[in-house]
Amino acid sequence: MDGTTLGMFMRHLALDVEWGDLDFLVVDLPPGTGEAQKVLVSTLVITGALLVVTPQELAHLDARKAIAMFRRMNVPIIGAVENMSWVACASCGERIALFPAVAMERSIWNEVERLVSLPLIPALATVQSGAIADADADATFDRLAARVSPTP
Secondary structure, X not given: OOHHHHHHHHHHHHHOOOOOOOOOXXXXXXXXXXXXXXXXXXXXXXXXXXXXXXXXXXXXXXXXXXXXXXXXXXXXXXEEEEOOOEEEXXXXXXXXXXXXXXXXXXXXXXXXXXXXXXXXXXXXXXXXXXXXXXXXXXXHHHXXXXXXXXXX
């Protein structure tokens, strides 16, 4: 999808859908600072951006560009989630890093708080319906929700 088409789609999503009263609207955007991000920020009142990165240098480079764009547009950055940080060994449960560590000078962690690190859960790739019982993942998502939700 080219930038113009994506921009029209994002305007339609933001302005023409009757969302009702929302506490949150989560939009999974492609990496970077493209048309989708700019349209949403200029069309909606954005109260915060939550970034998601994998522990890879290119992902951190894209996220740093997004951080700069959000700051230029006065969008507060809530924090970031590190996705696919590790995988649990099926035999012993040991955490195994999937990627080499990103050098601190190239990382977003100097600029943004890491709210949680999520594992890669291979079983999720084969789920047709229903949920995977994973107490560690459930607890991690609960911690993330508590970090980004306003205190009642």
